[in-house]
Amino acid sequence: MLAQAPRNAMTFTAGHAGARVPAAAPVFAPTQPHQVQFYHANAEIYGQGEKARALYQVEFGAVRIYRLLADGRRQISAFHVAGEVFGFEADGQHHFFAEAICSSAIRIYRQPIDADIAREILPVALKALVRAQEHLLVVGRQSAAERVAAFLLDMVERQGDLPNIELAMSRTDIGDYLGLTIETVSRVFSKFKEKGYIRLTGARAVDIVKVEALASMCS
Amino acid sequence: MLAQAPRNAMTFTAGHAGARVPAAAPVFAPTQPHQVQFYHANAEIYGQGEKARALYQVEFGAVRIYRLLADGRRQISAFHVAGEVFGFEADGQHHFFAEAICSSAIRIYRQPIDADIAREILPVALKALVRAQEHLLVVGRQSAAERVAAFLLDMVERQGDLPNIELAMSRTDIGDYLGLTIETVSRVFSKFKEKGYIRLTGARAVDIVKVEALASMCS
DNA sequence: CGAACCGTTGATGGCTGTCAATTTTGGTGG
DNA sequence: CCACCAAAATTGACAGCCATCAACGGTTCG
Numbered sequence: 001m002l003a004q005a006p007r008n009a010m011t012f013t014a015g016h017a018g019a020r021v022p023a024a025a026p027v028f029a030p031t032q033p034h035q036v037q038f039y040h041a042n043a044e045i046y047g048q049g050e051k052a053r054a055l056y057q058v059e060f061g062a063v064r065i066y067r068l069l070a071d072g073r074r075q076i077s078a079f080h081v082a083g084e085v086f087g088f089e090a091d092g093q094h095h096f097f098a099e100a101i102c103s104s105a106i107r108i109y110r111q112p113i114d115a116d117i118a119r120e121i122l123p124v125a126l127k128a129l130v131r132a133q134e135h136l137l138v139v140g141r142q143s144a145a146e147r148v149a150a151f152l153l154d155m156v157e158r159q160g161d162l163p164n165i166e167l168a169m170s171r172t173d174i175g176d177y178l179g180l181t182i183e184t185v186s187r188v189f190s191k192f193k194e195k196g197y198i199r200l201t202g203a204r205a206v207d208i209v210k211v212e213a214l215a216s217m218c219s
Numbered sequence: 220m221l222a223q224a225p226r227n228a229m230t231f232t233a234g235h236a237g238a239r240v241p242a243a244a245p246v247f248a249p250t251q252p253h254q255v256q257f258y259h260a261n262a263e264i265y266g267q268g269e270k271a272r273a274l275y276q277v278e279f280g281a282v283r284i285y286r287l288l289a290d291g292r293r294q295i296s297a298f299h300v301a302g303e304v305f306g307f308e309a310d311g312q313h314h315f316f317a318e319a320i321c322s323s324a325i326r327i328y329r330q331p332i333d334a335d336i337a338r339e340i341l342p343v344a345l346k347a348l349v350r351a352q353e354h355l356l357v358v359g360r361q362s363a364a365e366r367v368a369a370f371l372l373d374m375v376e377r378q379g380d381l382p383n384i385e386l387a388m389s390r391t392d393i394g395d396y397l398g399l400t401i402e403t404v405s406r407v408f409s410k411f412k413e414k415g416y417i418r419l420t421g422a423r424a425v426d427i428v429k430v431e432a433l434a435s436m437c438s
Numbered sequence: 439c440g441a442a443c444c445g446t447t448g449a450t451g452g453c454t455g456t457c458a459a460t461t462t463t464g465g466t467g468g
Numbered sequence: 469c470c471a472c473c474a475a476a477a478t479t480g481a482c483a484g485c486c487a488t489c490a491a492c493g494g495t496t497c498g
Contacts, residue, residue, distance in 0.1 A: 065352075067352070067353065067356045069356070069360060069361070069438040070438035071438065073360045073361075074360070075355055075356040075359045075360045077352040077355050077356075078352075088345055088348070089345065089349065090342060090345040090346040090348075090349050095349050095352070095353070096352065113338070113341070114338070115334040115335055115337065115338040116334055118334065118337040118338040118341045119332075119333070119334040119337040119338070121341070122332070122337045122340070122341050122344065123309060125341065125344050125345055125348060126307055126308065126309040126344055127309045128348055129307070129309075129344060129347055129348045129351060130308065130309050130314050132348060132351040132352050132355065133284075133286070133296040133297075133314070133315065133351050134286065134314070135355060136294055136296050136351065136354065136355055136358060137286045137288070137294040137296070139355060139358050139359045139398070140294045140358045140397075140398030141288060141292045141293070141294045141398060142288070142292075143453080143454095144453075144454065170476070170477090171476075171477060171478095172476085178359075179358070179359030179360060180454080180455090181454075181455055181456080182476090182477075182478095183454085183455075183456080183457095183477095183478080183479085184453090184454055184455075185477095186477060186478055186479080187454090187478085187479080189477090189478090190478070190479080202463075202464090203462075203463060203464090203476070203477060203478095204463095219288045219289035219290060362485080362486095363485080363486070389443095389444070389445090390444075390445060390446095391444085399486080399487090400486075400487055400488080401444090401445075401446095402445095402446085402447085402486085402487075402488080403485090403486060403487075404445095405445060405446055405447080406446085406447080406486090408445095408446090409446070409447080422444070422445060422446095422494090422495090439498105440497105440498095441496100441497090441498085442495100442496090442497090442498100443494100443495085443496085443497105444493105444494085444495080444496100445492105445493085445494080445495100446491105446492080446493075446494095447490100447491085447492080447493095448489105448490085448491080448492100449488100449489085449490085449491105450487100450488085450489085450490105451486105451487085451488080451489100452485105452486095452487080452488090453484105453485095453486090453487090454483105454484095454485090454486100455482105455483085455484080455485085456481105456482085456483075456484090457480105457481090457482085457483100458479100458480085458481085458482105459478105459479085459480080459481105460477105460478080460479075460480095461476105461477080461478065461479085462475105462476080462477065462478080463474105463475085463476070463477080464473100464474095464475085464476090465472100465473090465474090465475100466471100466472085466473085466474105467470105467471090467472085467473105468469105468470090468471080468472095
């Protein structure tokens with residue numbers, strides 16, 4: 001199901017890449033040269049069990065963080081888009097997989113974590129924790145329609161509150177994020193369209209017509 | 220459903236309490252006097268929206284961290300037992316509720332978070348993040364039986380891998396943790412008992428008879 | 439002894455997963 | 469520009485798991 005693409009090879013120093021891509025503000029000041037690496041769709045950024053030795057920041061594109069069960073069931077615990085930092089792990093080891101959803105550029109910070117760095121990234125880690133726990137409420141206690149509504153609103157918010165959103169991820173990704181099947185996700189999309197809550201200008205291009213209607217579903 | 224008990228009043232300085240309770244190692248060296256506070260069952264430790272100004276460590280007892288939907292649906296994102304630290308929040312504000320499950324003693328650290336503290340608690344926060352994301356896989360992608368099995372194994376591990384576990388929490392709590400109803404939780408317990416995986420010496424006293432059988436369900 | 443709470447068990451229905459077929463989309467090459 | 473193709477998405481039929489509603493047993497406490 002998941003393409004196991006080889007690691008991407010293209011590499012630029014930050015100085016070069018920074019001049020060309022919409023620059024996201026670095027989370028902490030680099031003390032050594034760091035890189036911006038490009039990944040094509042479905043390329044693995046790191047894998048479960050790998051030694052964790054860096055932090056990652058999305059320059060452009062999108063990333064999924066996920067975990068697998070032995071039989072292939074997958075749970076995506078987070079999506080990350082431009083500007084967001086990911087890759088902190090306990091035990092110096094990655095407990096999850098990270099893959100590029102589409103063509104993406106990732107800035108990689110390889111510093112060891114000293115006290116100053118810790119102070120800078122702690123808030124980011126805590127935000128991720130809050131997000132994960134909030135997502136738990138969605139997945140654990142909300143209906144399929146409520147989950148999709150919450151997802152759409154989250155996407156709207158992340159893309160600057162503009163009502164026209166362009167989803168980087170497939171229905172499969174959305175399902176694995178929300179704990180649903182693709183069919184259920186698709187059916188909810190259709191139902192929302194039917195009710196006039198959204199418009200689909202393409203499979204992954206969604207216009208939010210009635211934000212309030214969606215918002216009222218999430219309580 | 221949830222008793223809104225008033226804040227507990229009994230307060231001791233750490234020096235006194237530390238001599239009497241099974242001392243959990245402090246996570247970081249206190250620079251000011253800190254307290255151990257006692258809470259009775261269902262007492263609120265902090266509430267959603269409150270200003271966050273401390274970290275908490277369980278001396279004894281157990282704590283649930285949860286969030287509510289408007290209609291009362293509840294998702295418990297974590298349980299905490301002796302030794303564990305909780306209460307870190309983003310934005311200087313609590314996004315969740317914390318309540319004592321049973322009579323509990325909580326050590327409260329009120330230091331501001333400077334760089335050294337951040338370095339000390341970052342690993343703890345990261346561990347919490349990993350836990351939350353792993354729990355997401357359980358809730359999002361596993362069946363009722365698999366969820367309960369995962370829960371029981373987690374409890375076994377936390378109580379030192381002894382096969383006789385004493386659950387602090389009710390079936391309602393377990394259900395709200397696993398994203399299930401109490402009836403389903405109860406039915407799974409019965410099924411496990413029937414199959415000889417567990418023995419129930421009391422409603423909340425569980426002997427794990429076949430760890431491997433449970434473990435094999437969680438993949 | 440009665441009340442309240444917790445946990446268990448049973449009957450039933452609905453939501454969502456599964457399986458399958460079809461349509462749409464997006465990309466490629468003629 | 470259009471035809472063609474593979475992948476993605478949609479839609480339908482059906483089944484199964486789990487939620488809901490309900491009744492009952494056990495325990496604790498006043």
